[in-house]
Amino acid sequence: MTDIFAKYAGLKTAAAGLTAHSPRNPFGVVIDHPVSATVGLIEGRETLLFGTNNYLGLSQSTAAAEAAIGTVRREGVGTTGSRIANGTYALHRKLETRLAEVLRRRHCMIFSTGYQANLGAISALAGKDDVLLLDADSHASIYDASRLGYAQVIRFRHNDPADLDRRLSRLKDHQGAKLIVVEGIYSMTGNVAPMREFAEVKKKHGAYLLADEAHSFGVLGENGRGLAERDGCEDDVDFVVGTFSKSLGTVGGYCASNLDGLELIRLCSRPYMFTASLPPEIIAATLAALDEMIARPELRTQLYANAKQLNHGLHALGLKTSAHVSPVVAVTLDNVEQALAFWNRLLELGVYVNLSLPPATPDEHPLLRCSVMAVHTPEEIDRALGIFAQVKKDVLG
Amino acid sequence: MADTVASIASMIIDKLLANPKVPRDITGESKIVEDLAFDSLAVMNFVMEIEDELDVSVPLDKLADIRTINDLAACLASLKAGTAS
Secondary structure, eight states, rough: OTTTTTGGGGHHHHHHHHTTTOOOOOTTOOEEEEESEEEEEEEEEEEEEEEEOOOOOGOOOHHHHHHHHHHHHHOOOOOOTTTTTTTOHHHHHHHHHHHHHHHTTTTEEEEEHHHHHHHHHHHSOOOOOOEEEEEEOOOHHHHHHHHHHHHEEEETTTHHHHHHHHHHHHHHTSSEEEEEEEEEEOTOOOOBBOHHHHHHHHHHHHOOEEEEOOOOOOSSSSOOOOOHHHOOOGGGGGGEESSSSSSSSSEEEEEEETTHHHHHHTTTOHHHHSSBOOOOOHHHHHHHHHHHHHHTHHHHHEEEEEEEHHHHHHHHHBBBBSSSSEEEEEEESSHHHHHHHHHHHHHHHHHEEEEOOOOOOSSSSSSEEEEEEEEHHHHHHHHHHHHHHHIIIIIII | OOHHHHHHHHHHHHHHTSSSTTTOOTTTTTTTTTTTTHHHHHHHHHHHHHHHHHTTOOOOHTTTTOBBBBHHHHHHHHHHHHOOO
């Protein structure tokens, strides 16, 4: 009998190598429980959380918790069904209508996760005779969407509208629809897309543009609608995808558009149709978090100030970080051994960040991925920076 | 000048040898993942460099069938000639 796991021999060796040089499995961290939005209990220690994507701190929103509790008592804990069968409650429709209002789009459909939102929207939008054009640094959900659908898939250089332009020019005789997919803020590096320039390229070639604002919704734009709002090009973005599991602190995803055809996607998107819908208490919590996000624009102002403090602080320590200020800050290290030592020491001294290893990083370098929250206090950020300084001395010398 | 499979394979090998980590004894029959120790991302990034050189775009689904340098050269040659299915 062929060993079904034989193909993972290389992975097994790599994983064993990682744990051999690490006192703990970097991909098996357990947060015993959150103490607050910014502090979690890890290995019995109160640890500063700097790797949660909980940009506005709303995972701990009292209003969202109360809404969830009330709903769970009234409607139960789950829907046990798909959106196209018994899984659409009035609350699901209410959230879609509310999100459409907030995003200023005519149509909105919600998915059970952000991953499924990309998977479901992209795989259904780009069909057999169409072409999908993906930014090279796209999230796994976008690459997986391209494999679930039947469109031809072409990758263009990260954040490079000129490269996209060249590739679209090569497709000038192609008769099918062309769908460009970019992200607002890239999750690993914090890089921000040149959205307005991408929009110009899409108009020049008669393509459609889908923006995944997972990390920029609630973060960028005067009203938190994301990068397209900030850059004043929302009308040129045909589809906007996002998630509830970052700024809104819950779970789920959405796709919104002004194009009436989006409603047809409900009838052909497999990740939308063949999975249970979100439980009602999650929908209620998401609605409450959305209201809180809108009612408290000061959270975005504070988030930016905190991002600035963390970015500048890490930069001042001489660590390799991007020059631009973003709530996602990646510290690039030279090799995996160094990154592993740095990450472990940070955790032991009370700071949790994400460890990202190649090939999940854009190049061959490992990253310590930090994300900042609006609810981090300046003192917490200073404390984290002090620990970074100590670890840098211990590990890098 | 028409780009033949042989000329494209030769260009790919020259480009690969510019990387000091690539074994010196590669040929058209070298397997890109196994012999060159490229992971999936490295393969996609390398193909991007070749695409610019030849002014073609290789759809990702075509990459799945490519194992050797000659396979890649044949794919690029057919795309360049506009005969790719």
